[in-house]
Every structure is written in C-alpha cells, then in structure tokens.
Amino acid sequence: MDHLDKLEAQSVYILREAYREFKNIVMLWSIGKDSTVLLWLARKAFFGHVPIPLLHIDTHYKVPEMIQYRDRFAREWKLNMIYGENTEALRQKQTFPDGNVDRLTCCRNLKTEALKHTLSGEWPRYRMNHDTGEYDLDSNTEAYTGVIVGVRADEEGSRSKERYFSPRDQDNDWEVGDQPPELWNQYKTNFAPGTHLRIHPLLDWTELNIWEYIKRENIPVCSLYFDQGCGSRNRSLGCAPCTTPVESTSTTVDEIIDELKTGKFANIAERSGRAQDKEDGGGLETLRREGYM
C-alpha cells in the first residue's frame, strides 16, 4: 500500500465509525476540493452510496460555477443534498459586498451564523427533490449533532491541533488543551447528551495529497481550480468578493501537482488568497472558535 492508500483507508475507517456511532450526522460540502475528496471517500466507504446528508451553506456570493457544479453532482450521485443560508442578513444587506459590515462580520453572518442555525434546524433547510431536480423546503428540523468536516492539519495553525473526533459543548467551546486521547484507531465515540461533535477524516492529508488523490481517482472538481485562459485560477474556493485568484496557467490536475511540488507554490500557504484570514490578525482562529469550519 502506498501513502495515498493508507490515507484513504484511515479516512474510510473514520467515516464508517462516524456513520456507525451517530444518528444525526451531516457532511459539510463547501464545493471545494477537500470536501469533494471527502465526499468521494464516503462513496468509497459505503461502496458507491452516500448514506449521510450533505450540507452546503450558500452565501449567495459564491461564483455561479460552484452552484452549478454542486447541483450537477447532487443529481448524478443521488445525494441527499441540503443547503442553508442567512436569509435575514442577506435581506438587510448586512454583508461586506454591500458595504455595511467588514469582512469578518460578513463571514460571521453568512457562514458561521447560517451554519449554526441550519445545523440546529432553527432556520430553513432546502433539500434537493430528485424527482424534480429542484430544492424544496425540508420538513426535517431535527438538529444535526455530528458534523463531518474536511479540514486538514496542514492548513493553518488552529487546525493542526484538532482530533479526528472532536467534541464541542453546547456553546461550541473547544478545549484545545484538554482533548480526548486517540490511539490504536479508538476514538471518542461516547458522549454526554448535548455534546456536539466534529469529525475530521482528512486531518492527515496535505494539499498535495488531495491533488494526487484527485488525479488517481479521476475525481471531478470545480472548474474554478483551473486556468480558463486568463492566466489565473483559484487555489482555494470561497466567496467571490473575498477570494483572489492566484496567477497560474495550470489547466490540468497534473500541472497543479507540479506547481505544488516544485513550482512557485511550493512554499506559499494555500489560504493566502483568502482575505478574511488576515483581517484583525489570527482571523480564522477567531472565526473557528465561533464555529466556522
């Protein structure tokens, strides 16, 4: 078994463990490459099926290609696809592109708050109806208490301290210094009522591993990752107003892998194009403490 085989086996084991132990779980699908690999790994774990609902938080500032891509594969792979949003903030224009709040507050409104209330079931959820191919208001408002997230330890500081199975209390507090031990493939799978859980099957993957796996498995990823002829592409996908494409002429997965291995991105952080990380120093750490994923 090579390194990718091992990473895959570990992630599959974690996904199966999560599915076995928790009833109300959901998998976040940001449409980015990491959570798309995660979705692919779920198909591996469950032999082509995806028995876990997928949740996307739509900020309505995503590039249209992302939504088209999401819905295309939701239909093709018969996904139990749900999206949620912060309807109020959008209606009252409490967003950065509207010029009414700063970037961090915008993230907090459109992502963190939307995610929190969609998970809890307080805010409407929209579920894809595979008979019509459209989204209907979901009648299920039960809270999701387990969330599978595609974070990687190498992404940035706060993520390197994560566990595969990471409990958060009702206030979303994360006790970084007092986390459960994980050994011999045994994770924390017993919880006091009210505990919320995040599951991180991709923790040991690097950005390069992700691309190598996309290549090996021939996983379809969003077209925004590739140069469409204007000499730039997205290295990380976010909302259009806060994500700067990087200069790159890579048009294939192979070219991206080369770029990461030896080219100009070998020593530059992946999220360097994401503006909210820089706002106010340690912005992502602040957002994560509040429940950003």
Place this chain on the structure above:
Amino acid sequence: MEKERLKIVIVGHVDHGKSTVIGRLLADTGSLPEGKLEAVKANCARNAKPFEYAFLLDALKDEQAQGITIDSARCFFESAKRHYIVIDAPGHIEFLKNMVTGAANAETAMIVIDAKEGVQENTRRHGYLLSMLGIRKVVVLVNKMDLVDFDQATFERTAKEYNEFLAQLNLTPVSFIPISAFEGDNIASKSPNLPWYKGLTVMEQLDALPKSTEEANLALPFRFPLQDIYKFTEGKDDRRTFAGTVETGSISIGEEVIFLPSEKRSRIRSIETFNTAKQTTAQAGQAIGFTLETQLYLQPGELMVKAEDELPNIGQRFRSNIFWMGKAPLIKGKSYLLKIGTKRVTVKLVKILNILDASELSSIENKEQVDRHDVGECIFETNKPIAFDLSAEIEFTGRFVIVDDYEIAGGGIILEAIASQESLLAGQVKEREEAWETGLVTANDRGIRFQHQSKFILITGEHGVNKREIAKNLEKQLFNKNYNAYYLSLSNLNLGLDRSIPRHVVEERAEQIRKVGELARIMTDAGQIFITTLAEADDYDLERLKLLNEPHEILVVNVGENRFSKYPVDLCLGLEESPEQAFEKIIDLLNSHSILEYYI
C-alpha cells in the same frame, strides 16, 4: 520514485532537550524557511539572551498561528532517503493523554536523556508507555554531552542504567547515541569531541532504521474486526456488505471464515470496493468489504478470521498491562466500556496485580485502585465472551481502551487469557443465593396453593415484532385460567425503580439485563409466572438472565427468525402468528414442561 515517510515521536523528561534536538534536525537538514534561523538569532542578540534552538520552534509556532504550514505538534524534515515527520510529545506528565495520542501512531521513537541529570521518572514512564504502545524501534539520545565534558564513562553509565530498565520491558533499543544537540555534535555530522564513539550519527541512524512492518503484518493470521454491515438498496443494490479494515494477514474469494465469538461460518463470495479494479484478495491495511456465500445475522464487533488460521482466544477474563489517564481512578466493582477492535463490551476490573512506581520500576503492592497516570498490571472480566489475541502475538487484536464516563480513560495490552474460572456474575449469584433469606412459605407451598409452578417467560425478537402483544395476551389468558401471571414492561422501570440511577449510555444495556434478571428472581420466588419482553437479545444476554433467575426456571420464546447460535431457545414463533396462536403454543410448552398441570 516517491521517498519513504517515517513518523518519529520524540519523548523524554522535561528540559532534557527535545526541542533542541528537533530544532537542530530542522536546521541541519535545511528544512527551515529561508532566513528563519538568522532572524531568530538576531532577535536573541537584540534582547541580549543566548540563542537556543528551542526558540526556533517557538518562532515557528507563532508563524503557524498566522497561517504558515509548519505544525507545532508535527515538524517535517527530510534526508536524501526519507521524509520524516517528528511528533513532539509533551514531556510533562499532565500531558500524558497528548503524549499517548502523539506516540500511538509513530513507528519509531527517540528518547532524550540529559547526560548530567541522567535517567529521570518520565524517562522511565515514557519507556514503559512506548513498550506498551507497541513501538519497538527506539533510539536513545544521551544529550548535553558538552556539559559533562564529553565523558565516555558518564555516557556508558547512563546507557547501561536505561538499557537495564528497558530490558525489563522486553524492549531493546536500536542504539544509544551521545550527542550535544545545542552544539550539533553527532546530529548530522560526526563529532570531533566524541572520538571514542564509533557508532552512527542521529541522521545516519534514522536513515538506517528499517521501514515499517507491512510485510510482517501480512504474514500474520487473518484478522478482520467487523465494523458494520451495510445494505443500501438505492439503485437496486442487493449486496449485504460486511465492512471493516483488515488488521493482519490476507484472504481470498472462496476461503472459509469464522466470526467470533458467535462461531458462525461462511465463505467469502466477493470483495467489495468502489472505483477500483476487481479484487480477488484483501490484505492487511485495506478498508474494504466482503459479501458472503450464505446469509448470516451478525452484530458489528465480531472478529472475522480465516478457518484455516490459528484462532484467537475466546473468553471473558484476561491479564493485561494498562495505563490510566482518567480523571477518576479505575476501581473494582464499577462497570466500564471496553473497546477492542470494533467490539464494545462491558468490563469490570477483577484484580490489581501490581502498580508500577515509574520512578523506580518497582511494584507498589496491595493498591486498591489505579490512579491517574499509573501504569500497572490488572485482570479484567468482560460481561460477555470476546475474541482477542495476545498482544505479543498479534498486537492489533491484543490491545484495548477503557471508557469511563464517556471518556477514553485507559489503554492496555493483553498478556494472557485466563480461562474457565467462575465468572464475576456466577460468583455474585452464588453469594446472593447463600445469603438469601426465605420466609416460612416454601416454593412447594406456593405451588400447591397456586396450582402451578413459578416461571420466568421471556419473549424476545427484533425491534418491531409484536412481542408486547403476545406477552400481554399471554398474561390475560393465563390470568383468566386462574394462574398467577404478571406482565411487566421494562419501560416502567425508567421512571420508577431506575429513577435514582443516572442514565449512563455505556452501561445501560448490561445494567438493564441485570435488573430484569434480579426482578425475575424475586417474582419467580413469589410463585408468579413472570412475563416480560426484551428486544435484540443475544446468546450471552440469555445466559446471564438464566443465571440471574436461578434457582428458578426461565423459558425463552423467540419471535421471528432465530438468530441465536448458542442458547437453546425453548420456543420459536413465526412472524405471521397471532397472539392467540402464540398463546396456544406457549401453553403447550408450559404443559410439556409439566409446569402447569403438575399440581392439579
């Protein structure tokens, strides 16, 4: 070709120089961001403090918080031969949990000892933990040799002392290397200060370590802890797939398998994967699925083995080495959850054989509990038989964790199976019966008065079959015929008898079984025909109920498919049978046991 990867954990007593070793390795292999070393040195000069490599690690951690890719717990460096991932395990005992987490998935360990201070408490404790965690490739670095004038005798004394300690744990270090991480002696290049040392430098030694044991795992007997069973019907999929990860060995289509402890047998029909070429063989390390030639009803947690291989142990008692991280001590008499492979089972501490005093590696005798950060040797008993290997033979299926109050509180490795002793439960029942105080009315007196014997009738079957209706109808009909029958719904206990007991998900099932058994013992003693229902019981649940109800008799009625492989069920009812038909059959059963008419 892709370079190999090797994960190393670095451990040692506080201040023995772990960070300096890591800093040196990063610097000497050119693995630092450009200008970093110079910047940290300049910063030290400005603040008039001597430069230390540990500052370099701190500086890297600061950067990490700002989004650059160096990991605080994990550092990366590479030699011409390999990529190395260094896991910096906290030396302080308070971080035992983190140390265990970091070390458990490393292949190799470096233990750092301060030449001046010598072997300290945590040097020993870490050695003990490494041996328990199954890390066999250990390199010992005797650091700060510059502080003892590069003295050979000091090095040899320390090496000898620690070597003797590790020998007691059956751990033989790959080598002892005298170094000064601060000065760079024997890290990446041979030190002129240590001419008497003829061995390898740290870098040479790391590159010389043999790579992981994948092939060795493949040669072991086949072990597959069953993680789950999937039946996804979407897209007319009719596969019933047994999913899990192969721990050791390999298996091919057509080979015969046994599931343990249930002892059910079948053969491999197919090997299931997604988006790969068809496989005819599955091997160690693969997270995979199987379909079987025959339909078996199994619970996740069974261990699938190859019929022709050497079989694991099946039993309830074992002797083990454990370490305890729980906030509350490990005590006798309390129920814990044991997780071994994919099996979860209730477990109790039977006996503490000894607790190790890590500072001396001598034993503390007669300890009544295992405290936080203790390591020691104990005997455990599970409430049902489990399949396991001895850790010395197959480590993957010979190690376990213990959950206390929702938290993984301990871990251990199995040293020995302890067979054929009276179980804890049998002992308790015996004790109960010896002490049982009877009134002046005997069972015979009651039988004559009531015109029948007492009996415990348990109606079991899957969730959703009409057990309850059958039970209620049985009670009513027996009552109408003047029998003393009493039906109890177990849900009545939750807000009554059980109210004072905090609900604890881990022990709920075992505790529920115990309570039903004890209630049955009382009700049958009172001469009643005691009727209740229990969903999803297994062979061992029935064995326990039978034992708990002694000296009176239990009759088990199963509704739906009989999935018991060991316990002889007294009566099987089809799903289509009405409560009336069920009643007729149960009456026949009672009569055939000459229970009802005996006194008439």
